[in-house]
Amino acid sequence: MGVVPERELETYTLLDIQNSDLCGPDPQNHHCRLSALPPMKSLLRNLSLHATLVLIVLLVPGAVYELVSQSRFRNVELLAFGGAVTYPAYIGLWTRKLRSERARFILFHLLLVLVTAFVAFIVGGNQPSLARIMTPAAVGAATLPVAAIAALRGNRWLAVTSLGSAAISLPVGAILSWVIFVGAALSGMHGGM
Known part of the structure; x- marks a missing residue:
């Protein structure tokens, strides 16, 4: 030594x-x-x-x-x-470190759908409203117009990325919208008994 x-x-x-x-x-x-x-x-x-x-x-x-x-x-x-705002913030921190811009775009969009669904589920309680139920699906589909506009303008990268993001986030948003609808219906039935 x-x-x-x-x-x-x-x-x-x-x-x-x-x-x-x-x-x-x-x-x-x-x-x-x-x-x-x-x-x-x-x-x-x-x-x-x-x-x-x-x-x-x-x-x-x-x-x-x-x-x-x-x-x-x-x-x-x-x-x-x-x-619970710390969860998406921490996930966003890790997502931001990804090198692929396409993966970051898709994961941030999916994170936005999940956060929107959580807020819609908590805020509404047992009063089902169409806006509250459809919000996660609408946020999941939000990149479809972006993909169409990007394709018309010739921006292939943005069009493919937006379409891929919608292909992942739209089914997740639709499932979460269904969960919010069923949760509101069940809590409404429980409250009425």
């Missing part, structure tokens, strides 16, 4: 690394900049960041529900479930 030189234990900024002799003759070499940073520090930073985010996502909805249920706003259902 030798003594570790003090220089290896120092933290470096990118400017220090570019201006130092660590990179050799070519300071613009991006591989040199990455290899000069200690790999464990970056790994630990990422792990601690995601552990903190997971804790926030798991603890905030329960805490918000408890706080609202004990306050004077306990009858406001949407406010009671307001902590």
Whole structure:
């Protein structure tokens, strides 16, 4: 076990690394900049960041529900479930990191359909309205006009992406609309008995 030189234990900024002799003759070499940073520090930073985010996502909805249920706003259902906003935010964070723009577009559209369905399910209670029931299906089909306009303008990439997004999100939105309809009908039957 030798003594570790003090220089290896120092933290470096990118400017220090570019201006130092660590990179050799070519300071613009991006591989040199990455290899000069200690790999464990970056790994630990990422792990601690995601552990903190997971804790926030798991603890905030329960805490918000408890706080609202004990306050004077306990009858406001949407406010009671307001902590659930952390779920789509965390999923959106991971979706944003995808490299494929098409996959990001499709997943963000699907996430929008799911959030819309959740809000429509919570907000309406047992009063079925056509707008509340049809909203998830309408949001799922929202990219169909975009696909038609993009095809007419010759933007093939946007047309195919929008059509693919609608092919995935429209059936999901239709199923969720049916679930909202059945849930409203069953709760209406239960309330009337």
